[in-house]
Amino acid sequence: xxxxxxxxxxxxxxxxxxxxxxxxxxxxxxxxxxxxxxxxxxxxxxxxxxxxxxxxxxxxxxxxxxxxxxxxxxxxxxxxxxxxxxxxxxxxxxxxxxxxxxxxxxxxxxxxxxxxxxxxxxxxxxxxxxxxxxxxxxxxxxxxxxxxxxxxxxxxxxxxxxxxxxxxxxxxxxxxxxxxxxxxxxxxxxxxxxxxxxxxxxxxxxxxxxxxxxxxxxxxxxxxxxxxxxxxxxxxxxxxxxxxxxxxxxxxxxxxxxxxxxxxxxxxxxxxxxxxxxxxxxxxxxxxxxxxxxxxxxxxxxxxxxxxxxxxxxxxxxxxxxxxxxxxxxxxxxxxxxxxxxxxxxxxxxxxxxxxxxxxxxxxx
Amino acid sequence: xxxxxxxxxxxxxxxxxxxxxxxxxxxxxxxxxxxxxxxxxxxxxxxxxxxxxxxxxxxxxxxxxxxxxxxxxxxxxxxxxxxxxxxxxxxxxxxxxxxxxxxxxxxxxxxxxxxxxxxxxxxxxxxxxxxxxxxxxxxxxxxxxxxxxxxxxxxxxxxxxxxxxxxxxxxxxxxxxxxxxxxxxxxxxxxxxxxxxxxxxxxxxxxxxxxxxxxxxxxxxxxxxxxxxxxxxxxxxxxxxxxxxxxxxxxxxxxxxxxxxxxxxxxxxxxxxxxxxxxxxxxxxxxxxxxxxxxxxxxxxxxxxxxxxxxxxxxxxxxxxxxxxxxxxxxxxxxxxxxxxx
Numbered sequence: 001x002x003x004x005x006x007x008x009x010x011x012x013x014x015x016x017x018x019x020x021x022x023x024x025x026x027x028x029x030x031x032x033x034x035x036x037x038x039x040x041x042x043x044x045x046x047x048x049x050x051x052x053x054x055x056x057x058x059x060x061x062x063x064x065x066x067x068x069x070x071x072x073x074x075x076x077x078x079x080x081x082x083x084x085x086x087x088x089x090x091x092x093x094x095x096x097x098x099x100x101x102x103x104x105x106x107x108x109x110x111x112x113x114x115x116x117x118x119x120x121x122x123x124x125x126x127x128x129x130x131x132x133x134x135x136x137x138x139x140x141x142x143x144x145x146x147x148x149x150x151x152x153x154x155x156x157x158x159x160x161x162x163x164x165x166x167x168x169x170x171x172x173x174x175x176x177x178x179x180x181x182x183x184x185x186x187x188x189x190x191x192x193x194x195x196x197x198x199x200x201x202x203x204x205x206x207x208x209x210x211x212x213x214x215x216x217x218x219x220x221x222x223x224x225x226x227x228x229x230x231x232x233x234x235x236x237x238x239x240x241x242x243x244x245x246x247x248x249x250x251x252x253x254x255x256x257x258x259x260x261x262x263x264x265x266x267x268x269x270x271x272x273x274x275x276x277x278x279x280x281x282x283x284x285x286x287x288x289x290x291x292x293x294x295x296x297x298x299x300x301x302x303x304x305x306x307x308x309x310x311x312x313x314x315x316x317x318x319x320x321x322x323x324x325x326x327x328x329x330x331x332x333x334x335x336x337x338x339x340x341x342x343x344x345x346x347x348x349x350x351x352x353x354x355x356x357x358x359x360x361x362x363x364x365x
Numbered sequence: 366x367x368x369x370x371x372x373x374x375x376x377x378x379x380x381x382x383x384x385x386x387x388x389x390x391x392x393x394x395x396x397x398x399x400x401x402x403x404x405x406x407x408x409x410x411x412x413x414x415x416x417x418x419x420x421x422x423x424x425x426x427x428x429x430x431x432x433x434x435x436x437x438x439x440x441x442x443x444x445x446x447x448x449x450x451x452x453x454x455x456x457x458x459x460x461x462x463x464x465x466x467x468x469x470x471x472x473x474x475x476x477x478x479x480x481x482x483x484x485x486x487x488x489x490x491x492x493x494x495x496x497x498x499x500x501x502x503x504x505x506x507x508x509x510x511x512x513x514x515x516x517x518x519x520x521x522x523x524x525x526x527x528x529x530x531x532x533x534x535x536x537x538x539x540x541x542x543x544x545x546x547x548x549x550x551x552x553x554x555x556x557x558x559x560x561x562x563x564x565x566x567x568x569x570x571x572x573x574x575x576x577x578x579x580x581x582x583x584x585x586x587x588x589x590x591x592x593x594x595x596x597x598x599x600x601x602x603x604x605x606x607x608x609x610x611x612x613x614x615x616x617x618x619x620x621x622x623x624x625x626x627x628x629x630x631x632x633x634x635x636x637x638x639x640x641x642x643x644x645x646x647x648x649x650x651x652x653x654x655x656x657x658x659x660x661x662x663x664x665x666x667x668x669x670x671x672x673x674x675x676x677x678x679x680x681x682x683x684x685x686x687x688x689x690x691x692x693x694x695x696x697x698x699x700x701x702x703x704x705x706x707x
Contacts, residue, residue: 094435124472127438134470138462144428145463148435148443155391155417155441175459178428185423338473339508341531344559344606 010211018228024294034233048077051101053313057320062267068119075262078288082235090160094133094146106132140173150190161189169200180220187251197261202274217254229257230288373543375517379524394446426456437477450485451494465508488541498628511605513537515579517547522555539577561608567597570621575601585680620651630658
């Protein structure tokens with residue numbers, strides 16, 4: 001099996017784009033630049049703190065038995081915030097299930113988001129309004145939808161670009177390969193954003209792909225960029241460049257954002273069985289939020305700003321709990337109503353059968 | 366205006382009409398553009414509507430269906446051709462976990478009006494994987510609708526209706542009937558896509574068929590006339606949802622029902638239909654519902670397919686046994702294969 005910490009094939013990756021070191025030092029990259037001002041950086045910081053708080057609450061709610069499951073995003077805040085910040089007003093996201101932060105940033109109601117993990121809905125937001133597709137729980141099924149959507153935009157000569165998130169595990173799925181192929185063949189405006197958080201549950205990314213995932217790009221005929229996924233400035237810069245390229249007709253880009261899932265795969269997982277503390281600690285030192293805090297402090301951001309963000313996070317956390325406790329139980333009778341756009345007599349009859357049966361026991365007819 | 370045309374040509378005409386009527390209709394599939402499809406169902410359409418509306422795709426069924434789902438999200442009405450029935454399985458995940466569920470998953474907000482055309486069934490002397498009848502696997506998937514035309518007229522109508530439908534439709538095309546001709550009236554109003562029709566009226570027994578076996582059953586009914594048997598033939602047309610009202614009305618009159626399909630027997634459509642007939646028509650029935658189907662084997666080498674496929678002889682033997690109160694019990698041991706009432 002060789003060394004599980006290294007990809008068995010491929011050449012070492014020449015460059016991983018980084019614009020902000022873990023110590024909070026800004027550095028230059030020959031190709032990519034972050035051009036936001038201090039206020040913009042402060043906004044990225046704020047968003048990262050807030051989605052971390054949503055994540056903390058989600059995790060806690062699951063532990064309190066309020067949610068069926070929660071897939072933590074802890075450690076991946078920069079990848080989610082930076083990639084979302086690169087989007088224009090017409091751009092669309094196709095996420096994987098861990099993109100709670102992206103969902104919230106795209107304006108998805110917390111009730112819809114939390115409801116999905118409470119298992120009271122399957123994800124009921126308006127995709128077109130929020131430009132945010134269904135959370136894909138089947139690994140790797142959705143980059144094809146993103147690519148199809150992007151083909152639609154191209155056929156209609158519309159402005160938008162589609163950004164699709166997926167993980168290192170999904171990179172093994174045939175559907176993801178087919179999405180890369182279809183996207184590159186027709187040069188459609190889609191950006192493939194792989195958050196390599198190092199593990200697909202227990203299997204390290206080095207056992208998902210014989211070569212570094214970014215190197216897959218050349219075989220499909222598209223540029224590949226590896227970026228420090230814990231550097232929000234670099235993630236935004238790299239994603240924005242890929243989106244610009246796609247918008248200009250240059251076709252897709254594969255971005256590999258190197259990050260780390262600090263928590264378990266989901267609340268059902270026990271990562272101590274497959275990775276050691278030293279590795280986790282080495283990534284804790286590369287925390288995506290700490291480095292931006294250092295930068296902002298160095299730039300003279302007043303302490304009141306940080307206090308305000310913390311207070312906002314507290315309020316948001318309380319709001320998440322309130323939203324969760326206010327979620328209605330799903331009505332099975334209503335579930336019959338949107339299996340088909342045009343209802344069938346069969347389902348109408350089965351609905352009636354269920355409602356009649358329920359009403360015998362005091363349920364609402 | 367009435368024309369005599371083959372099912373293949375009628376489908377082609379129906380696709381052309383749908384594309385002309387709605388510019389969001391796009392066709393995707395392997396070899397459907399320049400070649401016109403291996404069965405020529407899309408012949409000439411790329412020349413007429415352009416390469417962006419009739420797309421030759423890479424050979425990747427899951428990719429084709431997944432792309433179609435994304436196109437539907439973006440407001441298109443994609444029509445996918447799966448080249449042969451046996452090649453739909455790479456797309457099975459996209460069809461079952463995605464296409465069938467996006468409308469429900471989104472709480473009814475996200476329609477995915479994708480049509481997946483699948484040439485299906487045997488009888489053309491093909492190599493392996495080119496003669497399958499997987500319709501039940503789609504019928505048992507909530508969120509999909511499944512229809513199958515048996516005549517050129519239905520081919521012309523039903524493909525347009527399936528494309529206009531807001532739900533995903535699996536459109537099963539009986540490939541051995543592609544070259545069968547019939548009258549197509551392009552001006553007449555079609556019946557509902559979700560309706561079954563009586564193809565032949567009769568009084569002694571009801572043959573329930575769909576797709577390729579409709580013709581077989583009509584031929585069987587004709588042959589039965591020599592024995593002074595008067596058989597009714599019903600063409601289901603829609604498999605999901607099922608429209609069994611004409612079947613119940615018929616079985617209440619005839620008292621005898623035989624379901625005929627090419628797909629293997631166990632958990633085929635016949636199982637569902639027999640159950641429902643029993644529930645609805647129990648006191649009108651003079652014998653149990655019978656099934657004439659493919660056997661529960663993989664599809665055989667096609668030199669043996671005439672024995673495997675439900676043919677006129679097997680249908681008529683079953684009908685005669687049924688009417689003489691000697692029906693097939695389908696006992697797995699083989700003992701008591703012929704049962705007798707009373």
